Amino acid sequence: MNIQEIYKLAIELGIKNDFRPKKKIDHLLKRAKDKYEKLSKDQKEIFDKELLTNPYPDSKIHFAGGSKVIKKVMAGIDIDSSELMVARYLSNHNPKGQQIDLVIGHHPEGKALADLASVMDLQVDVLAQYGVPINIAESLMKVRISEVSRGVSPSNHFKEVDTARLLGMNFMNVHTPADNLVAQFVKNKVMADNPIYVSDIIKSLLEIPEYKEGAIRGAGPRVFAGSEDNHAGKIAFSEITGGTSGNKDMWEKMSQAGIGTVIGMHIGEDHRKEAEKAHINVVIAGHISSDSIGMNLFLDELEKKGIEIVPCSGLIRVSRVNKKKK
Numbered sequence: 001m002n003i004q005e006i007y008k009l010a011i012e013l014g015i016k017n018d019f020r021p022k023k024k025i026d027h028l029l030k031r032a033k034d035k036y037e038k039l040s041k042d043q044k045e046i047f048d049k050e051l052l053t054n055p056y057p058d059s060k061i062h063f064a065g066g067s068k069v070i071k072k073v074m075a076g077i078d079i080d081s082s083e084l085m086v087a088r089y090l091s092n093h094n095p096k097g098q099q100i101d102l103v104i105g106h107h108p109e110g111k112a113l114a115d116l117a118s119v120m121d122l123q124v125d126v127l128a129q130y131g132v133p134i135n136i137a138e139s140l141m142k143v144r145i146s147e148v149s150r151g152v153s154p155s156n157h158f159k160e161v162d163t164a165r166l167l168g169m170n171f172m173n174v175h176t177p178a179d180n181l182v183a184q185f186v187k188n189k190v191m192a193d194n195p196i197y198v199s200d201i202i203k204s205l206l207e208i209p210e211y212k213e214g215a216i217r218g219a220g221p222r223v224f225a226g227s228e229d230n231h232a233g234k235i236a237f238s239e240i241t242g243g244t245s246g247n248k249d250m251w252e253k254m255s256q257a258g259i260g261t262v263i264g265m266h267i268g269e270d271h272r273k274e275a276e277k278a279h280i281n282v283v284i285a286g287h288i289s290s291d292s293i294g295m296n297l298f299l300d301e302l303e304k305k306g307i308e309i310v311p312c313s314g315l316i317r318v319s320r321v322n323k324k325k326k
């Protein structure tokens with residue numbers, strides 16, 4: 001495979017596992033095209049045309065001037081200059097063996113970080129599916145989207161991209177497509193186990209090897225709001241995919257929509273307090289372990305095509321190739 005084929009595969013998997021129906025994603029892309037057509041010539045020059053075909057601008061190829069054929073990938077959760085240098089070091093010190101052809105990170109860097117806020121619309125649809133009126137979800141999310149967009153704007157987001165270019169190391173990141181994969185996977189597993197109490201959810205999550213390893217490493221599934229003894233009620237998987245955390249005023253609306261328990265990757269203290277006030281149980285499955293599941297499900301597809309995976313940067317690598325999915 002080459003880097004473009006790997007990227008295309010990531011986007012396809014993201015769409016396939018998106019909580020939104022394919023029709024909705026197609027509609028959003030069409031709206032982006034209509035808006036693009038109305039731009040002036042100068043505005044069109046700045047516009048990222050990939051947004052016309054790709055619903056996940058928080059995932060990008062950052063540098064593709066290295067190896068043409070990808071046989072060995074180093075993959076991790078956060079890739080910065082140090083990981084890129086490790087990839088170069090391992091390649092240089094293994095002259096007879098296969099060098100690292102590509103580094104894949106999860107969290108956004110470069111233009112993907114600058115565009116993080118634009119995937120958050122996904123949360124509006126997910127909340128609407130759980131019964132929050134779409135106009136309420138949308139107006140609260142809009143406030144948060146502009147906050148996130150301003151928040152990432154001062155960062156030196158091309159720092160790692162420059163390192164990749166100087167080292168001649170191919171570099172990309174896969175964010176929301178991987179988060180869609182874990183969200184769908186965890187939803188299928190937990191709902192199949194039909195949990196009655198919050199403790200049943202914890203038990204179900206711990207049967208997933210990445211979460212068991214997360215627990216061994218000190219960051220396993222944990223109740224952040226509510227109690228293990230509480231009824232789970234209606235379970236929502238609204239805090240796993242969609243860029244980053246939403247608006248803290250949403251918890252009250254979620255409670256009004258009848259949600260009893262939210263399963264998420266991580267939660268800030270201000271959100272946790274609002275969840276508690278709204279009588280919603282919050283089960284935090286674990287951040288890096290959840291991100292690892294999403295990346296693993298994507299990396300398994302590369303492994304099936306004969307690509308070797310070298311895990312780094314916190315990635316709990318579990319391969320489900322040749323095994324029935326757990």
Ligand SMILES: [Fe+2]
Nearest residue numbers: 106175179291
């Ligand atoms: Fe993630």
Ligand SMILES: [Fe+2]
Nearest residue numbers: 107265287291
């Ligand atoms: Fe993450």
